[in-house]
Amino acid sequence: MDAILFLIFAVIAVVCGINVVVQSHPISSAISLIGVMGSLAVLYLLLGAEFLAAAQVIVYAGAIMVLFVFVIMLLNAGGETGRGRSFLAQLLGAPVLIAFLGLMAFFVQRLFPGTEMVQFGAFHGGTAQAVGRALFTQFLLPFEVISVLILIAVLGAIVLARKEFDR
């Protein structure tokens, strides 16, 4: 059952990921990216990270992608026209990518030679309780620092987006 679920959602993630890269219209890429994020949320659940699966759906698929779709609609972005790639890049791009992936898969297989299996329910450390406890004790300082980062990002976004109206 775990293997079936993993295979289904891994295939969905990879197909949607390829779709993000090859679609010419940004809105199709955005919809495919939502597919990637949704299937990754299921994989997080299989790995026992319940809180992050929920955060993935709420923050990534909910907030960030809505922002993306909003900006695409606002700017009325059309599809890409001229590719403008050099011949060498078109020729070498896919083989280099596949060679890199093959090398990566080889090393990962060497590092983890298939002895440890991922089973749903074998690890309970990802509940909201466990994550919250770690976040507010061991990682309290990084948590506060990153909240300042969010504040700065909000201020920066307001300043950047306001400039166009003042002109």
Place this chain on the structure above:
Amino acid sequence: MTGVPISWYLILSAVLFSLGVAGFLFRRNIITVFMCIELMLNGVNLSFITFSYHLKHVNGQIYSFFVMVVAAAEAAVGLAIILTVYKSRGTLNIDDVSSMKN
């Protein structure tokens, strides 16, 4: 009841990251390039959570949480920059936005 080898998750994460890199290098639309960065971040997050499972420790999930926060901040600022660039130049093609190159 058999599970899945842990290396499969890591390979899936590598695949997603490489797809993000390929899109980042090959696409010309600035919004699509930005979405490919999000794809790379998602691949890295999957890797973090897989190692969290492997080590049976919650720290990897905390790092992944921080990556999500940074991605949200980055999306807010980046999309504001894209909006400003479009208003001032009227294009979304990154080949046309190259005034810092010369």
